[in-house]
Amino acid sequence: MATDFQRVERMLDRLENEELHVAVFGRVSAGKSALGNALLGRDAFAVGVLHGTTTDADAARLDEAAAAGLTLIDTPGINELGGEAREKLAFEVAEVCDLVVFVADGDLTREERxxxxxxxxxxxxxxxxxxKSDRYGEDEREGLLSRLREHAAGLIAPEDVMAVAARPAPRDVVEVDAEGHERRSSMPRPPDVAALKDRLLAIAKREGKALSAINAGLFAGRLTDQVSxxxxxxxxxxxSRVIRQYCIAKAMAVALNPVPVADLLLAGGLDAAMVVQLGRVYGLPLTRSESGRLVAVITTQLAALMGAVWGVQLVASALKGLSGGLSVVVTAAAQGAxxxxxxxxxxxxxxHYLISGKSWGEHGAKRAVAGVVAALDRDSILREAREEILRRLKTGDRRSPP
Structure with a gap:
């Protein structure tokens, strides 16, 4: 979380300095680092023949765009085998950048799409x-651009799909000397990235500050959601821990109290105390009287939904009193459960009531309580309760967990 807040601070610093950060993104070996270097006019990013040359996020200022504050961010490839961590990093870098250049070297794979x-x-x-558009003839290149525009329809404007050649293949040159002997050599060709560079500089000049502000706001909004x-x-x-503590306290109090009605009254008092604690947990304090009324509303709805359960509890309570204590062990676990x-x-x-801001919602308490009952696995809860109560009765441990 501290790292996320540091990102927000960096984004605000970029906004103040009128910087525009551009992530160069794409598949392994599509030429991302080479493209970054071509745009910069210098070898700022590592370029290698092996997959996964880029293992971390590197940044370098675009020299020709110093006034516009344009900064390129090279990212790891998205499809490297076993490179889940690098792919995650690439998405994180793209998320905190202002603009993304997605690099492909042919028709898009499913992974790229x-x-x-x-x-x-x-x-x-x-x-x-x-x-690597220099690999293709003119017709093939235009066909690939048309396919890319189809894949990007609705996501990217057609004019923002373009061809570049970050490291064009050398041109073969044949020279013939005076004696008619041929000599072959390779002549390097300059990168063909002018159209992309112009587009980036135009965006930086026209929209740079606005993009930085919007994207900082979007990231901060997502961060707020994550914090929440x-x-x-x-x-x-x-x-959950508070409820469990009161489950144990109530179960043991009900199981061990020999007076049939007093144990149920004590149970109601524990419920009210639990609700007070839950109110504090959710930052919505409740008075004793408020908690008592809330418990009354809930138990009324539960009684309507589960009258048979409460009937069993009353019978077990009466049986425990009439038996003179002889059936306590038999009935205590069931009643306590x-x-x-x-x-x-x-x-x-x-x-539910507290999370909704002290409200049952538009459908009222009946629907809300019914939803809670339906969502819980009664049999597993009763099984856990009986096992815990019997263990405590056997060991004499009547304390609730800390």
């Missing part, structure tokens, strides 16, 4: 370039 669609979800402007989800997950975890289950239901229903 999937990556292109995934990148489009980041809401970053995209350019798609056909690299992590907070919610932490609260759910704490709430029902008390445990009731606590889970009340706790989860109270959670």
């Amino acid at each position: 999937d990556a292109l669609r995934a990148l489009s979800t980041t809401k970053r402007p995209l350019l798609l370039v056909l690299n 989800e992590r907070i919610a997950a932490a609260r759910r975890d704490v709430a 029902l008390g445990w289950y009731a606590t889970v239901l009340i706790g989860r229903a109270a959670e």
Whole structure:
């Protein structure tokens, strides 16, 4: 999380300095690093014949665009075998950049099409370039560009799909001397990236600051959502521990109290105390009277849905009193398990109410409580409860967990 906030700070710094960061993205060996070097006019990025030459994110300022603040970011290839971590890094880099140049060296593979669609979800402007275009004749090159525009339809404007040649193959030259002897040699050719460079510089000049601002806002918004989800997950975890503590406390209190009605009254008091604790967990404090009313609403709905369960609990409570204590071991686990289950239901229903901002929602308490009942596995909860209660009765451990 600290790294994410550092990214936001860097994006704000870029916005202040009017920088535009461009991610060069694509499949292994499509020529991403070579394209970056061609745009820069110098060897800023490592280029190799082996797959996976780029293993980390490197950045270099585009010298000719110093005033525009254009910065290229070279990324690892998306399809390297066993390179899941590199692919993840590539997507992360693209996410925090302002614009993405997607590099291909032929018709797009399924993997590239999937990556292109995934990148489009980041809401970053995209350019798609056909690299190594010098390998193709004019008709073949135009056919490939048409195919790329079809793949990119709805994602990239047709004019933003273009051909480049970052490292054109050397041109064979045949020289004939005065005596008629031929001498063959190779003459290097300069990169053909002018159209792409002009397009990038035009975007930087016209839209650079706006893109940086929009993308910083998008990233910060996603980060806020992630933080909110992590907070919610932490609260759910704490709430689960609170509910379990009260499950054990209530189950043992109900199982061990020999007075038939008093144990049920005690159970109601524990439910109210649990709801107060849950209110604190979710940052929505409840008074004792508020928690009591909430428990009353929940238990009323539960009674309507599960009258038979509460009937069994009342019978077990009466049986325990009439037996003079002889059937305590027989009935205590069953009664305590029902008390445990009731606590889970009340706790989860109270959670729903609190997560919704102290509201049952448009469908009311009946529908909400019914949904909680349907979502829980009653048999597994009762089984866990009976096992825990019997263990505690046998060992004499009546404490709730810390």
